[in-house]
Amino acid sequence: IKVTHIESGIGSEISQYINDNTKLIFLESPGSNTFEIQDIPAIVKIAKRAGIPTVIDNTWATPLFLKPLDLGVDISIHSATKYICGYSDVLIGCVTVNKKYSEEFDEYLHAVESYTNSHDCYLALRGLRTLQVRLSAHQKSAFEIARWLETEDVVDCVIHPGLESHPQHNLWKRDYSGASGLFAFTFKEKYSDKQIALFINSLEMFGLGYSWGGFKSLVTARQYKRDGKWVHDGKHLIRLNIGL
Structure with missing residues (x-):
């Protein structure tokens, strides 16, 4: 294959x-x-x-x-x-x-x-x-946090399809009736792995985990590289699962 x-x-x-x-x-x-x-x-x-x-x-x-x-x-x-x-x-x-x-x-x-x-x-x-009730809560909290992150000076980009700043927001608006609680953001500075780890460990309301969609708020950090073809190439992508 x-x-x-x-x-x-x-x-x-x-x-x-x-x-x-x-x-x-x-x-x-x-x-x-x-x-x-x-x-x-x-x-x-x-x-x-x-x-x-x-x-x-x-x-x-x-x-x-x-x-x-x-x-x-x-x-x-x-x-x-x-x-x-x-x-x-x-x-x-x-x-x-x-x-x-x-x-x-x-x-x-x-x-x-x-x-x-x-x-x-x-x-x-x-x-x-309880899917509808839970998704409504996930969506509401995620939008609030995503919009707050957009106002922070240290944040470079918040990557959430439901935000007007997202490059495919119009497609999301056309085809989707809502958004879940999973999105990501990047920092303006290129911090080291150690600095990112210190940031992650300082979060009091987030656990560390690659899964998502559950009641618990989780965070992961990963440095993506796509041969320069992606606007966030080489930056640490902080992915948030906003729980209940």
């Missing part, structure tokens, strides 16, 4: 990457680390013209804030461990497919017997009952 990685904030330009052997287009909008928004309808239009199925990781928005199948995407996947369950106590995922692929998926699941256990299903259903 050959995988071609392309710039995350892409739209109709994806046509230049499609080859005769392209079998699938996989999206994550926004990216859960760098938060670019893709032009989903434009990508879907090109994919359908070429007869290529599309898959999207919709974990960030959840079905509450984005309905990919309504935009023409064939398959939507979720790490239900995160917002859908909401309590960071289940390891589970889910797949939603359109009518075209439903029979094929059903046959596959029966063949490999890829099912989760009943207790995890119960916990996921428990989380679904």
Whole structure:
């Protein structure tokens, strides 16, 4: 299997990457680390013209804030461990497919017997009952913190699709009905790894963790490098999961 990685904030330009052997287009909008928004309808239009199925990781928005199948995407996947369950106590995922692929998926699941256990299903259903209430709280707090960070002199950029300053904000506004509690920011100064670690350790209300979507506020820091093709290349990206 050959995988071609392309710039995350892409739209109709994806046509230049499609080859005769392209079998699938996989999206994550926004990216859960760098938060670019893709032009989903434009990508879907090109994919359908070429007869290529599309898959999207919709974990960030959840079905509450984005309905990919309504935009023409064939398959939507979720790490239900995160917002859908909401309590960071289940390891589970889910797949939603359109009518075209439903029979094929059903046959596959029966063949490999890829099912989760009943207790995890119960916990996921428990989380679904409070999804709207929790997401509303995550969204409200995240917007407040993101807008506050934009006013801080030491902050260079707040990377949140719901902010007007985000380069693909108009796409988010067009396709999404809300935002979750995960976003990132960068500092103006290029601090050392040691300085970033001191900053992270000074945060009293955040734990250190790579997962997200649960009730607890978490933070990670990572230095991204994309051969100079990204505006934040080489900077430490501070990612915040704003909890409840």
